Amino acid sequence: MQVASILAGKGNNVATILPDASVAEAVEQLRSLGVGALVVSTDGRTLTGIVSERDVVRRLAADAGGALALPVSAVMTTAVHTCGPDDAVERLMVMMTEHRIRHVPVVVDGELAGIVSIGDVVKERLGQLERENQALYEYFTGTR
Numbered sequence: 001m002q003v004a005s006i007l008a009g010k011g012n013n014v015a016t017i018l019p020d021a022s023v024a025e026a027v028e029q030l031r032s033l034g035v036g037a038l039v040v041s042t043d044g045r046t047l048t049g050i051v052s053e054r055d056v057v058r059r060l061a062a063d064a065g066g067a068l069a070l071p072v073s074a075v076m077t078t079a080v081h082t083c084g085p086d087d088a089v090e091r092l093m094v095m096m097t098e099h100r101i102r103h104v105p106v107v108v109d110g111e112l113a114g115i116v117s118i119g120d121v122v123k124e125r126l127g128q129l130e131r132e133n134q135a136l137y138e139y140f141t142g143t144r
Contacts, residue, residue, distance in 0.1 A: 001089045002089065003084065003087045003088075003106055003114075004086065007113070012113055014039050014105065015033050015039065015115075016041045016112075018041070018072070019076070022069060023051075023059065023067055023068050023071070023072060024069065026038055027056060030053060036052055036102060036117065037050055037115075040072055040073070040076045044112075045111045046111060046112070047082065047107060048073075049072075049073070049076035049078045050076060051072050051076040058075075081101055082105050083104050083106055084106065084107065084113075093125075096121065103118075
């Protein structure tokens with residue numbers, strides 16, 4: 001199974017924010033979109049960084065008084081792990097687990113092509129297991 005199969009089901013929309021937007025704006029966008037991370041980009045196509053709920057919480061803990069007024073660039077993660085649509089979902093699961101990340105932008109030729117969350121991966125994996133279970137059931141019961 002490849003990352004492209006996840007994008008086929010969820011689409012390739014990516015929520016982005018400008019690096020000079022305030023953390024308060026990022027928090028509002030995270031809330032209103034119901035997402036856990038925003039890709040930081042100056043043009044909506046290229047990746048500058050990623051800002052997640054975790055990044056915001058860590059900064060709030062360190063600088064509660066002024067954190068919301070800071071620019072996103074001050075709290076974002078710049079060493080972003082990415083994948084491509086042809087990457088195996090199993091590889092993505094390993095990457096997410098090893099690096100303790102929940103959101104991975106999908107990049108093709110240096111441009112954003114989507115984003116995959118740990119929830120997307122779990123949903124896809126559960127669907128795969130259900131299909132395999134059904135196939136085995138039909139095989140053993142002869143209902144195929």
